Amino acid sequence: MSELAGNVLVGQSGGPTSVINASVAGVIAEALNHECIEEIYGTLNGVLGLLNEDFIDLAAESQQQIRALRHTPGAALGTCRYKLKKQQDFERVLEVFKAHNIRYFFYIGGNDSQDTADKISKLAQAQGYELRVIGVPKTIDNDLPVTDHCPGYGSVIKYLAATVREVACDSEAMGQGDLVSIIEVMGRSAGWIAAGAALAKRRDHPHDPPHLILLPEVPFNQEKVVADVSRVLKREKFCSIVVAEGLVDADGNYLAASTATDAFGHAQLGGAGDALAAIIEGSLPGVKVRVAKPGLIQRAAAHAASKTDSDEAFLAGQAAVRAAIRGETDKMVTFVRGQTEHYTCETGLAPLSDIANGVKLLPPEWINEDGVSMNFQFARYAQPLIQGESIVPHENGLPAFAQLQKTRVDKVLPPYEIV
Amino acid sequence: MSELAGNVLVGQSGGPTSVINASVAGVIAEALNHECIEEIYGTLNGVLGLLNEDFIDLAAESQQQIRALRHTPGAALGTCRYKLKKQQDFERVLEVFKAHNIRYFFYIGGNDSQDTADKISKLAQAQGYELRVIGVPKTIDNDLPVTDHCPGYGSVIKYLAATVREVACDSEAMGQGDLVSIIEVMGRSAGWIAAGAALAKRRDHPHDPPHLILLPEVPFNQEKVVADVSRVLKREKFCSIVVAEGLVDADGNYLAASTATDAFGHAQLGGAGDALAAIIEGSLPGVKVRVAKPGLIQRAAAHAASKTDSDEAFLAGQAAVRAAIRGETDKMVTFVRGQTEHYTCETGLAPLSDIANGVKLLPPEWINEDGVSMNFQFARYAQPLIQGESIVPHENGLPAFAQLQKTRVDKVLPPYEIV
Numbered sequence: 001m002s003e004l005a006g007n008v009l010v011g012q013s014g015g016p017t018s019v020i021n022a023s024v025a026g027v028i029a030e031a032l033n034h035e036c037i038e039e040i041y042g043t044l045n046g047v048l049g050l051l052n053e054d055f056i057d058l059a060a061e062s063q064q065q066i067r068a069l070r071h072t073p074g075a076a077l078g079t080c081r082y083k084l085k086k087q088q089d090f091e092r093v094l095e096v097f098k099a100h101n102i103r104y105f106f107y108i109g110g111n112d113s114q115d116t117a118d119k120i121s122k123l124a125q126a127q128g129y130e131l132r133v134i135g136v137p138k139t140i141d142n143d144l145p146v147t148d149h150c151p152g153y154g155s156v157i158k159y160l161a162a163t164v165r166e167v168a169c170d171s172e173a174m175g176q177g178d179l180v181s182i183i184e185v186m187g188r189s190a191g192w193i194a195a196g197a198a199l200a201k202r203r204d205h206p207h208d209p210p211h212l213i214l215l216p217e218v219p220f221n222q223e224k225v226v227a228d229v230s231r232v233l234k235r236e237k238f239c240s241i242v243v244a245e246g247l248v249d250a251d252g253n254y255l256a257a258s259t260a261t262d263a264f265g266h267a268q269l270g271g272a273g274d275a276l277a278a279i280i281e282g283s284l285p286g287v288k289v290r291v292a293k294p295g296l297i298q299r300a301a302a303h304a305a306s307k308t309d310s311d312e313a314f315l316a317g318q319a320a321v322r323a324a325i326r327g328e329t330d331k332m333v334t335f336v337r338g339q340t341e342h343y344t345c346e347t348g349l350a351p352l353s354d355i356a357n358g359v360k361l362l363p364p365e366w367i368n369e370d371g372v373s374m375n376f377q378f379a380r381y382a383q384p385l386i387q388g389e390s391i392v393p394h395e396n397g398l399p400a401f402a403q404l405q406k407t408r409v410d411k412v413l414p415p416y417e418i419v
Numbered sequence: 420m421s422e423l424a425g426n427v428l429v430g431q432s433g434g435p436t437s438v439i440n441a442s443v444a445g446v447i448a449e450a451l452n453h454e455c456i457e458e459i460y461g462t463l464n465g466v467l468g469l470l471n472e473d474f475i476d477l478a479a480e481s482q483q484q485i486r487a488l489r490h491t492p493g494a495a496l497g498t499c500r501y502k503l504k505k506q507q508d509f510e511r512v513l514e515v516f517k518a519h520n521i522r523y524f525f526y527i528g529g530n531d532s533q534d535t536a537d538k539i540s541k542l543a544q545a546q547g548y549e550l551r552v553i554g555v556p557k558t559i560d561n562d563l564p565v566t567d568h569c570p571g572y573g574s575v576i577k578y579l580a581a582t583v584r585e586v587a588c589d590s591e592a593m594g595q596g597d598l599v600s601i602i603e604v605m606g607r608s609a610g611w612i613a614a615g616a617a618l619a620k621r622r623d624h625p626h627d628p629p630h631l632i633l634l635p636e637v638p639f640n641q642e643k644v645v646a647d648v649s650r651v652l653k654r655e656k657f658c659s660i661v662v663a664e665g666l667v668d669a670d671g672n673y674l675a676a677s678t679a680t681d682a683f684g685h686a687q688l689g690g691a692g693d694a695l696a697a698i699i700e701g702s703l704p705g706v707k708v709r710v711a712k713p714g715l716i717q718r719a720a721a722h723a724a725s726k727t728d729s730d731e732a733f734l735a736g737q738a739a740v741r742a743a744i745r746g747e748t749d750k751m752v753t754f755v756r757g758q759t760e761h762y763t764c765e766t767g768l769a770p771l772s773d774i775a776n777g778v779k780l781l782p783p784e785w786i787n788e789d790g791v792s793m794n795f796q797f798a799r800y801a802q803p804l805i806q807g808e809s810i811v812p813h814e815n816g817l818p819a820f821a822q823l824q825k826t827r828v829d830k831v832l833p834p835y836e837i838v
Contacts, residue, residue: 046594054741074588078596162817166719169493169820170435176464176499181715216481274693294656295711300585304722306816358834386816397725397805398581398618 003036004130006103008321009055012042012075013116014139017152018159018302019313021069021076021402023108023136026317028058033324037104043410045078046109047116050093051416055100055409058275060064068262068402070314071392073302076404079109082418084116084218092416097124097131099412104132110139110150110395114332115356121330132324135332135352140299145349145358146335151316152299154309154385157196159301160242160294163201163388167292168209175238180229180280180289182211184273184297188246191215191362193266193298196382197242198374209240212372214276216246217362220255225276226283228372234289303399307388308391312345319347343384353376358359421427422455423549425522427740429477430469431494432535433558435579436571437721438732440488440495440821442527444557444737447477447485449652453744456523460642460828464497465528466535470835471513474519474828487821489733492721492812495823498528503535503836509542511835516708518831523551525739529558529569533751534775540749552773554751555735559718561611563778565769570735571718573728573804576615578720579661579713580805581606587628587659596774597705599648602629603692603712610634610781612717615801616661617793628659629802631694631791633667636781639674644695647791652706666691685750698798720721722818726807731764738766747787771797811825 010027012020024042040058056077058066069076084090088139097105097120105129107117114135121133135143142153164183171181187193194213201208211232214220232239247255256271277289316333323331331349338344366378392399424506429446431439450456459477462468473498475486503509516524516539520817526536533554540552556563561572584601606612609787613632620627633639651658666674668784675690696708735752742750750768757763785797811818 009533011788012592016592017587048595072588073585074590075592076588076593079592081593094514158816162722163716163720165817165820166437166721167715169491169495169721171492171493173431173435173496173498174500176467196758290715291712292714292716293710293712294716296586296589296709297582297602297711297713297716300589301582302585302588303581313665383815388816389813392809396622396802397807398579401584 004103004132005036005038006101007039007041007042007108008104009036009097009102010106011049011108012077012078012079013107014079014081015299016075016079017071017138018073018155018305018309019151020108020138021072021074022310022313023138023317024076025066025069027321028316029105030321031374032317034321036325041100041102042077043081047082047084048418050096051089051418053096053411053413055408056404057409060146060407061404063400065404068178068400070102070310071302071390072306072401076402081265083263084113084119086253090119094123094127094129095119096413100409101195104129104321104324106134106136106317108136108138110141110144111356116357118330118352123353127363132318132329133174133352134324134328135286136320137332137334140186140188140193143190143359144355145360146354148337148345149335151313154227154306156298157195157299157382158306158386159201159304160193160197161199161297162240163209163294164197164240164303168200171238171240175236177233177237179238180233180241180287181238182241182273182289182291183242183275184243184245184271184291184293187216187244189216191217193242195366195374195378196241196298197364197380199382199386200357203242206373208234210242211236212373213238214242214243214247214372215362215365215367216244216248219250220247220373221250222279226280229280230284241276243272243276245272245314269337272381278367302390303392305390306386307390308385310390316347325348325412332407375389423522423551424449425520426457426458426460426461426518427456427523427525428460428474428521429525430465430527431498432465432517432526432532433500434718435494435497435498436557436559436718437492437574437724438565438580438729439527439557440491441729441732442491442557442736443495444485444488444571445524445733446740449740451736455741455744460519460521461496465499465532466501466503466592466750467499468622469515470710470837472510472515472832473831474826476581476826479664479826487819489729490724490809490817491722491820492719495720495821502531503538509538511790512539512547513542513546515832517548519828521575523740523743525553525555525556525558525736529560529563530775530778532769537749537771537775540771551746551748552771553739553743553747554774555739555752556677556751559605559612560609562609562778563774564779565773567756567764568754568804570728572611572731573725574720575717576801577725577728577773577805578717578723579612579616580618581723581785582713583629583659583661587619590657590659592657596652597707598655598657599652599660599699599706599708601660601662601692601695601708601710603664603690603710605717606635606663607681608635609662610636613661613663614781614785614793614797615691617797618801618805626655626734630655630658630795631660633660633662633791634668634781634786635663635667636783636786637790638669639666640669641698645699646698649703660695664691711728724809725805726809728837735766742768764767787822
């Protein structure tokens with residue numbers, strides 16, 4: 001395969017994670033090693049930047065700032081939830097790529113983003129425009145197929161497991177058989193994140209917090225949960241519950257949706273945690289329930305990120321560039337776990353179309369029969385992903401994050417109207 | 420003052436903080452230095468242990484565990500919200516003290532706890548039982564009078580300021596002029612905690628997040644807040660709000676109380692954050708609001724504790740023992756800030772009765788005229804309290820906390836019935 005000379009474009013898409021910027025840093029660090037790569041651009045706000053020609057010059061950023069990306073949460077290039085749909089949009093993207101001689105496109109995101117990358121890649125091929133497109137996985141939801149796991153997942157569950165352990169210290173001190181603490185975590189359709197909180201238990205301490213994990217995979221049964229809580233309160237004096245925001249009842253209705261509407265008619269006041277608290281307080285008189293809902297905090301908690309996760313996110317960015325240089329295209333970087341007893345992880349490649357159309361579910365056989373805890377197979381899978389502590393430099397007592405100067409690349413095309 | 424030989428009893432009371440155990444460690448470490456001190460006991464669950472003779476032998480704990488207390492959240496001795504009220508309760512406590520030859524009593528807590536300590540001290544004096552009682556301040560609320568600040572406060576605001584900064588990275592990446600993120604923090608009657616989030620702003624960057632801080636001290640004005648949000652969204656593309664749980668309107672009604680009741684008639688479904696979200700979404704069509712409510716997480720976040728705070732909490736425990744050995748009694752340890760430009764802090768003493776009956780309010784002159792931000796005087800006060808990062812040892816990817824073995828001290832009195 002001959003060397004393809006041209007410019008790199010990297011973009012971020014979907015919800016941020018605490019390590020998605022590490023992948024951008026990996027792309028930049030690796031791209032600098034290859035002479036065939038001329039400019040390294042970033043697209044602002046994902047596909048919006050693709051359509052509007054909103055590019056920045058990443059090679060103009062200082063090395064300190066690029067290094068700082070490795071521990072900066074959010075998405076430094078900006079992201080969006082806008083989806084390219086019309087053929088016209090795709091044509092425009094290709095026109096923009098041609099105008100800026102983009103020959104390497106790296107797109108960091110989840111299923112939808114990989115689908116977008118796939119379509120851009122196929123259109124370029126159809127038009128005979130040589131473009132190498134490599135996706136980089138990203139999602140706290142850990143639901144991309146083929147890859148063993150996704151960058152972002154290890155850090156969110158590390159933060160949540162640490163938080164469960166900390167809050168349990170607090171609740172244990174206060175509990176007199178009457179205290180329930182609920183932590184509502186992300187995860188609308190799958191319980192990967194809630195399951196990760198199980199890592200807070202020490203090995204061979206099944207009675208450690210969290211005492212109950214309520215997964216979207218296990219339909220909510222009010223009587224069983226109340227009985228479980230009651231039993232744990234007697235045994236432990238307090239009860240630690242982790243509930244996925246997407247908890248549903250046997251009919252598939254969100255627990256959250258059962259809460260009352262407010263003065264404006266909004267149904268989403270409070271979530272699964274608040275609804276569960278009301279049920280427990282209503283069923284067990286004298287019991288006090290405290291609800292915590294970390295919300296965006298959990299996916300932005302870079303100060304508590306997993307070093308393994310952060311390093312792997314960086315590695316995925318590097319691997320994407322290397323693959324493209326080798327001539328690969330229309331693929332996503334995957335993680336392949338070694339078969340050894342000690343955790344090892346290498347990168348692989350999978351066709352974008354395999355990623356775009358699949359979802360990886362939490363294996364039901366990793367959930368214990370009690371429906372509220374995870375077995376050793378889950379622990380064996382997840383434990384390696386939270387190892388190591390990412391070091392975030394602090395300034396004046398607080399984490400100091402990258403601030404890109406964002407030198408704009410001149411636009412060369414007429415404006416495009418996004419409808 | 421002659422040396423008083425006898426046993427030490429230390430207890431914890433009220434809501435835990437991420438550094439209250441550091442004060443216990445300080446008491447133990449210092450007590451070991453004095454030969455006149457024979458046994459070092461801890462009372463389990465504060466006054467409940469005092470009444471029930473539930474004591475543990477702290478000298479029997481390993482040195483590793485005592486050292487680990489310096490970074491363990493919660494309250495390792497257990498705590499309670501029970502208040503001694505009846506004269507009979509106080510008589511019982513003194514009877515228990517005499518039975519175990521307790522001559523030094525150190526009580527770590529807030530206003531109520533210092534009031535209890537004061538009453539126990541005065542009763543001992545009245546009965547001619549020589550007892551030295553020294554209180555150790557503790558409260559994330561930072562509302563104890565006389566002392567410059569309280570152990571626990573620095574860590575909660577360090578965690579929240581870091582969290583505001585992290586979530587802002589996330590929201591900035593997603594915002595297109597339509598994203599509001601709300602973090603609801605503790606603070607029912609005073610805004611000390613919410614104000615602390617202001618430290619997330621870099622010096623001379625008044626437009627940094629948090630963009631709006633809604634304090635209990637400033638009555639909620641719906642029109643003004645909606646206009647503020649709207650203006651920030653135009654300028655910054657996203658809006659970061661910190662709201663104290665105790666936000667009230669001009670009539671003194673909690674904002675939270677305006678939310679609808681649920682099927683069980685509970686009014687407290689959702690809090691100030693959810694209520695504010697409903698107001699903003701109702702007033703600004705197209706705007707999405709994300710609410711995070713760290714709840715207990717914020718006061719248990721030992722992994723992000725302030726080293727200054729943790730060290731001062733330890734120091735306060737040591738100072739309490741030294742003062743008692745010197746013959747002081749019926750006092751609380753206070754923090755006295757040096758008058759130098761660089762922050763220094765020494766311990767002092769104040770009569771327990773001065774603490775028990777006072778409350779320190781957030782100075783209104785530290786709130787900017789806009790009512791939603793803090794001025795340089797607040798920053799000058801609070802910034803030193805969040806300096807330095809407490810190092811928490813990790814095991815298998817998660818913080819490892821102290822696990823006391825809690826060797827029980829034999830009871831010598833007949834049981835007491837708590838009514």
